[in-house]
Amino acid sequence: MKIAVLGTGGGGRAHAAKLLELGHEVTVGTRDSQVTLGRTQPDFMGIEPFGQWLADYPGIELRNFAVAAEDAELVINGIDGYHAVDVLSGIAEHLAGKILMDYAVPFVHNPERAHPWPTPWGVMPALDPVDHDSLGERIQRALPEAKVVKACVTQEQETVVDPGSVGGGDHTMFVAGEDAEAKQQVIALLRSYGWEDVLDLGPIVCSRGMEMYSHLHSAIGFAVGGRFGIKVVR
Template sequence: MRIAVLGTGMVGRAIATRAAELGHQVTIGTRDVAATRDRGGDHAAWAAPHPEVGLATYADATADADLVVNATTGDGSLPALTAAGEDNLAGKVLLDIANPLDFSAGFPPTLSVLNTDSLGERIQRAFPRLKVVKALNTLTADLMVHPRQLADGDHTVFVSGDDESAKKTVTELLTSFGHTDVIDLGDISTARGTEMLLPIWLRLYGRLGTGIFNVKIVR
């Protein structure tokens, strides 16, 4: 597949690296290509050994993509997708990994959207022709793409979305990453549940001192 990954942070880099390793044609989308390419820092250090992954504006990255990954920050998601362009996104599958974290009161963050709404739903309403699938937002970046770093990798991830074929596409990608237990929660409103797992995830992170953990639904 041609995959556009929106976001140059840790999650975006992890998804881009793994997808490229699996043979997908990957382009990372960013707000300012020159600034992202030329500045120092984590992305520049990562990009040098990964010449197979392209870098483009949000719009150019998504224009020819089969699958778009939203790996931006929660408050940056709608601006990034707006910059990508509604016509570029129409009819495409969006794997939405972002969480609506609010750091205004410091750490740990709270959620800016919860209970009766979710970031996934807000994206779906804003872009009704986009096929939004919420997934992978409940675990750290390394485990998203290499689940066998944790025991035997048999832990649980979730998908939420209104379009069954889009959820099938995302589930196949997750399976190719190594996930063996993918639970379809239902329509996009069920993203409220997975986004609201973040408060307990953050407390576990603080207690365990590592992000290498996940939940397993035993049934």
């Protein structure tokens, strides 16, 4: 399948590499491919420049967001959560009728905010929107013709593409969205990643809980000090 991964961060790279391994035609989307390929320094999280990473994956194409989405049959959103709605709205015509699997979290980095939570890598970002709305819902409202499926939010994306690396793969992945057929296709993709326990939470409003879990996810991560999974026992 022709799949576009919008986003050059660690998560987008994890999906792109896995999809290539699974035999898909993979294009990664970015704001400006020349600028992205011209970067020579690691980002603030210490992730190597995209061009350096890409050299290990011949076959993955890098294109501007619009071109990547236009050519794809299925699109994965891994754009920084604060900017995702604006970027996706600008390329809405290329997403109409397509499945858009969204794993972004609407983090806002504002160290001046009251009651900051110091973390090993600085101050924990806040969520906006939160509680009464979610990024998943905002994306679906902004793109009424796209079939948005929220997924993969509750894991590091390296775990998403390799569930067996934690607890032998015995943990739970969640999906939510309005279109039942789109969710089935996303679940099939996740099964090809190795997920056996995928729980459909229901409509896109369930993005709220998935995104709000991110604080607990971070807290558990700091406590555990490594990769982990969550399992819904029933």
